[in-house]
Amino acid sequence: MKDQTKVIHSGYDKDTNATMAVPIYQTTAYEFRDAKHAADLFELKELGNIYTRLMNPTTDVLEKRFAALEGGSGAIATASGMAAIFYTIANVAQAGDNIICASKLYGGTLTLSGHTIKRFGIESRYFDVHKPSELEELIDDKTKLILVESITNPSIDVPDFDGIVAIAQKHNILVAVDNTVATPIHCKPFTLGCDLSIHSTSKYTTGQGLAIGGIIVERENLVEKIKDNPRYSHFNEPDESYHGLVYSDVPLPIFTLRVRLALLRDLGGAPSPFNSWLFIQGLEHLPLRMKQHSQSALEIANFLEAHPKVKKVNYPGLASNVNYTYAQKYIHGGCSGLLSFEVDSFDEAVKIVDKTELFSLVVNIGDSKSIITHPASTTHQQLSKEELDAAGVPSGLIRLSIGLEDSIDLIADLNQALEG
Numbered sequence: 001m002k003d004q005t006k007v008i009h010s011g012y013d014k015d016t017n018a019t020m021a022v023p024i025y026q027t028t029a030y031e032f033r034d035a036k037h038a039a040d041l042f043e044l045k046e047l048g049n050i051y052t053r054l055m056n057p058t059t060d061v062l063e064k065r066f067a068a069l070e071g072g073s074g075a076i077a078t079a080s081g082m083a084a085i086f087y088t089i090a091n092v093a094q095a096g097d098n099i100i101c102a103s104k105l106y107g108g109t110l111t112l113s114g115h116t117i118k119r120f121g122i123e124s125r126y127f128d129v130h131k132p133s134e135l136e137e138l139i140d141d142k143t144k145l146i147l148v149e150s151i152t153n154p155s156i157d158v159p160d161f162d163g164i165v166a167i168a169q170k171h172n173i174l175v176a177v178d179n180t181v182a183t184p185i186h187c188k189p190f191t192l193g194c195d196l197s198i199h200s201t202s203k204y205t206t207g208q209g210l211a212i213g214g215i216i217v218e219r220e221n222l223v224e225k226i227k228d229n230p231r232y233s234h235f236n237e238p239d240e241s242y243h244g245l246v247y248s249d250v251p252l253p254i255f256t257l258r259v260r261l262a263l264l265r266d267l268g269g270a271p272s273p274f275n276s277w278l279f280i281q282g283l284e285h286l287p288l289r290m291k292q293h294s295q296s297a298l299e300i301a302n303f304l305e306a307h308p309k310v311k312k313v314n315y316p317g318l319a320s321n322v323n324y325t326y327a328q329k330y331i332h333g334g335c336s337g338l339l340s341f342e343v344d345s346f347d348e349a350v351k352i353v354d355k356t357e358l359f360s361l362v363v364n365i366g367d368s369k370s371i372i373t374h375p376a377s378t379t380h381q382q383l384s385k386e387e388l389d390a391a392g393v394p395s396g397l398i399r400l401s402i403g404l405e406d407s408i409d410l411i412a413d414l415n416q417a418l419e420g
């Protein structure tokens, strides 16, 4: 089935009322038929609804639809993209372990990896996604995860997936990809050999900046990499918090199952059914929207590249860009709507941001409305000068999230701001 068909139909069997639209199951809990039914659900002898912190029928459609779109075996939705990233890390690593991350990542992921999980005793190490040899040097027997973004926000890099995946396979380590910017329309991480795909659904999935959410998708047969793998012994030994359940023995997608049964159970962070419903609405036209976002972004990247005040344009769809060959290989049908460009200084960047009229100054991406951001004074403000440089965020960098307005109007707006 093609993507545009999956986003309309996957994961929804019409309920007894035969509603065409997926219903919003706005409920906290579900009645059990009797005590045995309740016990069977808790013991996983029967699958079904228990409590909305763990599962919900509206959210279930979103999860199944996303899994279908990514070509995965299962998915779990969370209250935000950051929750999805944190749960992915927490599902594999504990105090004393380490994870290896791309050095250029979304600012929140950098503070999570560099500061917050450090307090939990988990170390983060960083590598250049175009130099997989750097990655191999960082691996030891406590390494639990490799984390990259398929198109990085805001530096707009595309990793050398072949090189990274080959090293991950050699050392039997899971690779998670934040696929938020590329979306499942432009990048399919599982076909590249990655194990987990993460999204902030707050972005292109809703498409109109309507709600905060996240999702983790797991590839088919992930159990083969986890079973008897000493790096993931907690999946292979009895979980005392779940009456001795051994996850690798369960015939279900086990990574997302453990997020559900252990992490959502204990940490919360579940999505609201209404937000899941909004994401289902957004998904229906995601392929159509991504085509337009990508086409307009390429036109604007070309305009900016030709402008004398612009030092550099970061967009992997430009033949001049260092990521172009990687994008040709791993990103298909367009390079999404995110681009960044560099002007001379912090002050020049602030002037341009303030002069645009159609672009809104907002710290979001993936909206139908075009957005302009100055990362050094907003999303990346909490990073030190050294962290900013390492993250590929010079102080004169401006990030654009190209919306669905006509690109002629967007170019005219940028032109007057640059000339002003």
Ligand code: PLP
Binding pocket: 080, 081, 082, 083, 106, 108, 149, 153, 178, 180, 181, 199, 200, 201, 202, 212, 213, 214, 364, 365
């Ligand atoms: N990943 C990427 C690439 C992002 O751009 C963002 C937010 O901007 C996140 C994760 C975090 O998502 P959320 O804001 O839904 O927590």
